Structures are given as C-alpha cells and as structure tokens.
Amino acid sequence: MKPIEALLLGVIQGATEFIPISSTAHLTVAAAALGVIDPVHPERWTAFMATIQLGTLAAVIAYFMKDIVSMTRAFVRENIGSSRKPLAEQSEAARLSWLVIIGSIPIVVIGLVLKDFIEGAFTKDLDVIAASMIGVALLLALADRRATFTRTTKDMTITDAVTIGAAQALALIPGSSRSGTTIMAGLFRGLTREDAARFSFLLSLPAILGAGVLQFAKEVHHITWDDGGLQLVIATVAAAISGYWSIAFLLGYLRKKSLMIFIVYRLCFGVAILVTSCAQPQDDPKAIINKPMEQPAASAPGTDSVDEIADRTDTASITHFATIRTSKGTIVLGLYGDDAPKTVANFVALARSKYYDGVLIHRVSKGFIVQAGDPTTRSSQNRQEWGKGGTTADGKPLPEELDPALPSARIGYAKGVVAMARKQASGTGTSQFFICLEKAVQLPYQYTIFGRVLEGIEFVDDIASVDIEPGPLGETDGVPKQPIVISSVRISSAPAVSPR
Numbered sequence: 001m002k003p004i005e006a007l008l009l010g011v012i013q014g015a016t017e018f019i020p021i022s023s024t025a026h027l028t029v030a031a032a033a034l035g036v037i038d039p040v041h042p043e044r045w046t047a048f049m050a051t052i053q054l055g056t057l058a059a060v061i062a063y064f065m066k067d068i069v070s071m072t073r074a075f076v077r078e079n080i081g082s083s084r085k086p087l088a089e090q091s092e093a094a095r096l097s098w099l100v101i102i103g104s105i106p107i108v109v110i111g112l113v114l115k116d117f118i119e120g121a122f123t124k125d126l127d128v129i130a131a132s133m134i135g136v137a138l139l140l141a142l143a144d145r146r147a148t149f150t151r152t153t154k155d156m157t158i159t160d161a162v163t164i165g166a167a168q169a170l171a172l173i174p175g176s177s178r179s180g181t182t183i184m185a186g187l188f189r190g191l192t193r194e195d196a197a198r199f200s201f202l203l204s205l206p207a208i209l210g211a212g213v214l215q216f217a218k219e220v221h222h223i224t225w226d227d228g229g230l231q232l233v234i235a236t237v238a239a240a241i242s243g244y245w246s247i248a249f250l251l252g253y254l255r256k257k258s259l260m261i262f263i264v265y266r267l268c269f270g271v272a273i274l275v276t277s278c279a280q281p282q283d284d285p286k287a288i289i290n291k292p293m294e295q296p297a298a299s300a301p302g303t304d305s306v307d308e309i310a311d312r313t314d315t316a317s318i319t320h321f322a323t324i325r326t327s328k329g330t331i332v333l334g335l336y337g338d339d340a341p342k343t344v345a346n347f348v349a350l351a352r353s354k355y356y357d358g359v360l361i362h363r364v365s366k367g368f369i370v371q372a373g374d375p376t377t378r379s380s381q382n383r384q385e386w387g388k389g390g391t392t393a394d395g396k397p398l399p400e401e402l403d404p405a406l407p408s409a410r411i412g413y414a415k416g417v418v419a420m421a422r423k424q425a426s427g428t429g430t431s432q433f434f435i436c437l438e439k440a441v442q443l444p445y446q447y448t449i450f451g452r453v454l455e456g457i458e459f460v461d462d463i464a465s466v467d468i469e470p471g472p473l474g475e476t477d478g479v480p481k482q483p484i485v486i487s488s489v490r491i492s493s494a495p496a497v498s499p500r
Contacts, residue, residue, distance in 0.1 A: 001036045006231035009036070010052055010238025017056040017239075018201060018246045020140065020180030020262050021269070025129050028174075029273075048232060053212040055236040059243030060205055067202065071097040092154055096202070099156055103165030103199075104206040110169040111211075126273055132175030133270030137263045140180060143187035144259045151190045153199050160189045168203060175270070178204055179250075183259070193254035201247060316407040320348060322451070323490040326361070327483070329459030331435075333418055333451045339408045340401040340450040343420050343429065347450065349393035350431055351489040361463055361484040362386040366476035367439040370463045371421060372486055373432035386479060390430035398422075398429030401448045408449040413440040416453035416460070435460050 012030050016023040027049065061068065074093035078085045087098060167185035171178035179200050186196025319337030323330060337344040350356060360377035363386075364370050376389035392398050398420065403409060411417065413436045421432040435453060436443075437460075453460060463484055471478035 001034075001231045003231055003234055005034050005036055006235040007238050008034075009048075010055065010235035011242045013049075013052050013235070014056055014059060014239035014242030014244075015246045017053075017243055018059075018179050018204075019250055020136075020177045020183055020259065021266055022129075022133060022175050022177040022180065023056075024174040025133060025269070025273070028129075048235070050212065050216045051232055052235045052239045053208065054216060055239030056243040057205070057208045057212055058240040059247060060201055060208065062240070063244055063247045064202060064205075067093075068205075071100075096153060096156075099153075099158070099161040099199075100202050100206065102158055103161035103168070103203050106162065106165040107169045107172070107207055108210070111172060114172070126276075128173065129175035130270045130273035132173050133266050133273065136170075136176050136180050136184065137266035137270065140184045140187075140259055140266070141263045143184045144193075144263070147187040147193075148190045149187075149192045152192060152195045156189075156191075156199070160186075160191075163189055164199065164203065168207065177266075178207065180262075180266075193259065194251055197250055197254050316411075316452075318451075319493070320344060321454070321492045322347070322351060323488075323492070324356075324456075325487045325490075326459065326463070327485045327487070328462045329456055331456035331459055332454045334454045335418075335451040336408050336449065339406045340420075340448050343398060343401055343448045343450040346393050346398055346429075346431075347420075347433065348491050351491050353393070354488075355393075355431060356486055356489045359486050360386075361480060361486070363434075363471075364464055364466060364468050364478065364480055365437075366464065366468075367437050368443075368477075369434040369436055369440055370460060371432060371434040373421070373430075375431070383479065387432070390432050392430055398448075400429065400446070401450075402445060404445065406449075409445065411449075412445065413443045413447075413449070414452075415440070416457050417449055418451040418453065419447040419449050421447065437464055 009027060009030060012026050013023055016026045071093045074091050075097035077083055078090045078094040085094075087095065090098075164182050164185040167181040168178060170176045170181040179197070182200035182203055183193070183196045186199055187193065191199070316336045317338040318334035320335040322333040322335055324333065335344045335347065355375065356373060358378050359372060359375055361370055361372045362374050362377045363372075371387070374387055374389045376385045400422070408417075413419065415436055415438050417436040417440070419434055419436065420429045421434050422429040429448065433450075434447075463480070466484065467481045468476075468478040469481055470476075
C-alpha cells in the first residue's frame with residue numbers, strides 16, 4: 001500500500017464513520033478498487049481496519065471532550081458515595097451518562113449472541129450490503145418525514161435509550177451505518193435532527209471503544225513497522241482528522257437541513273452495488289450439477305477392479321455447493337449431505353463462520369492429495385505446526401461416516417473426490433479436508449468422503465504441481481514454497497438430485 005492510498009483510506013474511514021452512509025461499505029469498495037487487500041495475507045487488511053477505527057474513536061473523544069468530562073464527573077458524583085441521588089433527581093449530564101450506558105446494552109448482547117452469524121458469509125454478501133444501504137435509506141426518509149423535532153437529549157427517557165440502542169445493533173450488518181440507524185431511531189422518538197445525531201455520536205463511544213480495542217488486540221500481532229507501519233500511522237491520523245471534521249459538519253448541517261441528500265446518496269450507492277454484483281459471472285448450479293467428475297478412475301472399498309469402478313456413474317446426491325476461491329483459481333465442490341450429513345454440516349458451519357478464509361493449502365502430496373483447513377497456516381511463524389491444528393464447528397471430534405454401501409463409497413478416492421482428514425486415531429476429524437489426486441485410489445477406506453470437484457479441477461492440478469518444501473514423509477510430500485491462499489469459501493444450496 002502506498003502512503004497516498006493509506007491517506008485516502010483513512011479519510012474515507014473518518015468521513016463516512018459518522019455521516020449516515022456506512023463506512024464499512026465505502027472502505028471495502030475503495031480498498032477493492034485500489035487493490036490493496038493482499039489475498040495471501042488478508043489478516044493484514046483486518047488489522048489495518050481495526051487500527052484506523054481507533055482514529056475515529058479519537059475523533060469522537062476530541063470533539064466531545066467537554067461533554068465526556070462533564071458527564072463522567074456528574075455520574076461519579078451523583079451515583080457513588082454519600083452524594084448519591086435517585087435517577088429522577090440527577091443532573092442532565094449524569095442522566096445522559098446513564099442513557100449512554102443503557103443504550104449500549106443491546107449491541108453488546110446482540111453482538112455476543114449472534115457473533116457467528118455476524119462474522120459469517122451472509123453479512124459479507126454484496127447483495128446484503130446493498131439491501132442494507134437501500135433499506136436504511138428508506139427508513140431514514142420515513143423517519144425524517146414523520147419526526148416531530150420537538151425533543152432534545154434533555155427530554156430523553158430510558159425507553160428512548162433502549163430504542164436507539166437496539167437500532168445501533170442493526171449496524172452490525174454492514175451497509176446499515178451506525179450513525180444512520182441511531183439517528184433514524186432518534187427521529188422516530190421525536191428528537192431534533194441535531195440532538196439525534198449528538199446522542200448517536202455519544203452512544204458510539206462505548207461501541208467503537210469495545211469493538212475497536214478488542215479487534216485491535218486480536219490483530220495487533222499482524223502489525224509491524226517494517227511492513228506498512230508508516231501507512232498505518234498515516235491512515236489512522238487521517239481517520240481522526242476527517243472523523244472530527246465529519247462530526248462538526250453533520251451537526252452543523254442538521255441544524256438547518258434535512259437528511260435527504262444522504263438518503264438519495266444511500267439509494268444510489270446501494271443500487272450501484274446491486275448492479276455491479278449482478279453483472280459478475282455467477283456459478284450456475286443447473287449447469288454444473290450434471291457435469292461428470294473428471295478422471296473418475298478409483299478404487300472402491302470392495303474387491304472390484306479399477307476399470308470396473310471407472311465405468312460407474314457417481315450417483316451421490318449433492319445437497320450443497322462450496323465455491324472455494326484460491327490464489328490459483330476458483331474451485332467448485334458438490335457436497336454429499338445425504339452420504340455424510342455430519343461432515344457436510346461441520347464443513348458448512350465452518351465455512352459460513354469464515355473459518356477457512358485466509359488459510360493456506362498446507363500440504364501437497366504429489367499424485368495423492370492436496371490438503372487445507374488448518375487455521376495455524378494464517379501465521380507464517382508456525383510452519384512447523386501446519387497440519388496439526390483445527391477444530392470442528394461445535395468443538396467436538398468428528399466421527400467418520402463410513403459405509404461401503406454409500407453411493408460415494410462406490411467411487412472411492414477418485415481424482416477430485418473430497419474427504420475429511422483426521423488424526424491417527426479414528427473419530428478425530430476436525431476442519432482439515434483434502435482433494436484426491438490420481439494415486440489416492442490406493443488409500444484405504446478410512447476417511448469420510450463428503451464431496452467432489454465440479455469445476456476447477458485444472459486449478460487443483462496447478463496446486464498439485466507447485467514446488468514444495470519436503471516434509472517428514474519424503475521429497476514428494478510437503479508445504480508449497482509459495483503460499484496458496486484460500487481467500488473465501490462460499491456455501492449455497494442445491495437441489496438434492498443425483499448427477500447422471
């Protein structure tokens with residue numbers, strides 16, 4: 001990332017964090033347009049976003065410093081010690097502190113309860129972001145039209161705080177906008193535009209502080225001065241300055257004007273995302289579900305010959321598609337949810353929680369398999385541990401689902417077949433899976449088969465042919481010298497039909 005790009009991203013983060021147009025949507029689109037997200041090291045982008053968000057936190061603190069000091073002193077003085085007062089008798093500053101605290105509870109509770117869903121693939125879908133942009137725009141328009149503009153923060157009640165706090169939780173869905181949802185709720189409760197925005201900014205303090213600090217602590221090990229440190233400082237400072245400006249701008253703007261300019265902008269931006277998203281080539285399930293697996297020769301767990309097995313038709317039912325985007329190309333899998341329901345459910349749950357996003361292909365066994373799914377591969381410092389990590393979606397060991405009578409077993413470990421790896425002991429499957437190559441037909445029937453490659457077998461071949469660093473099993477089994485990253489695994493449903 002160039003310094004000028006870091007400066008631009010910092011300005012975008014700060015400017016859009018407090019104006020009701022969604023900072024997440026704009027920052028993501030801008031980063032994609034600039035090409036600054038390294039597909040081999042996506043964790044660095046996560047760390048970058050977590051750090052520059054602290055710049056916007058600094059902006060809120062700086063702008064509302066007098067209010068924060070006043071509210072804190074009043075809260076301590078009127079709630080602790082001999083000077084305590086009933087809430088109804090407390091000063092405006094102390095009561096406002098209580099309202100901020102109470103209003104922050106919904107986002108904490110909802111964030112914890114729906115953590116996996118929020119971090120999953122659904123909330124990263126461009127169509128979802130576009131829908132949020134458009135949906136909140138329409139609600140803002142309705143609120144701005146029906147608001148009475150007769151109340152200020154002095155008149156706010158606990159009900160107001162809970163309502164606005166619940167609206168803030170909507171911002172957990174990218175594209176909604178924290179300021180957009182909270183200002184909208186404030187208007188519905190009769191606040192003036194300026195007071196709705198003011199309480200929105202004060203309410204953002206605990207949310208940004210909690211989420212920002214936790215995310216920063218989680219990602220700080222990915223940050224080094226030698227690898228983008230200057231750019232990070234530039235972006236964070238830019239976010240703080242532009243954030244301060246955007247707060248001042250919005251409060252001044254809303255004293256005299258409506259939200260219509262932001263509403264129109266949100267609608268246009270949301271439609272633009274939808275149009276560009278629809279323009280992207282989509283995988284057509286009907287077009288690939290009947291496509292035979294390439295090079296189906298394999299050995300079954302029975303006594304039939306390889307030639308006999310090669311002539312068979314794969315009749316295993318495909319219940320899901322998994323689109324695996326790698327730095328080598330996109331691979332589409334058909335998952336056998338009927339043959340291996342527990343294994344497929346585990347894989348789907350992990351994929352939807354973004355568990356696989358950013359992991360590397362950590363093993364290539366020439367002619368036999370390529371293997372992935374170990375989260376330790378996100379760290380280049382733990383190469384000696386690669387292949388030893390992983391867990392299941394519910395934390396419990398995954399049992400094998402082996403039955404020679406299953407349709408998938410009739411084909412065996414043919415090239416392109418996907419199976420769940422496990423440790424030496426049986427019933428110890430976790431998150432690691434492998435794609436079979438030609439020689440995998442020699443493997444004994446002891447690994448759960450849960451899918452096959454429908455498209456992208458050529459990219460599997462590319463992965464299988466890379467140079468490797470030999471491991472304990474010999475010269476032909478080891479770690480790819482050049483990282484091969486899985487940027488994302490997207491799950492979609494498919495009709496449970498048998499390919500012919």
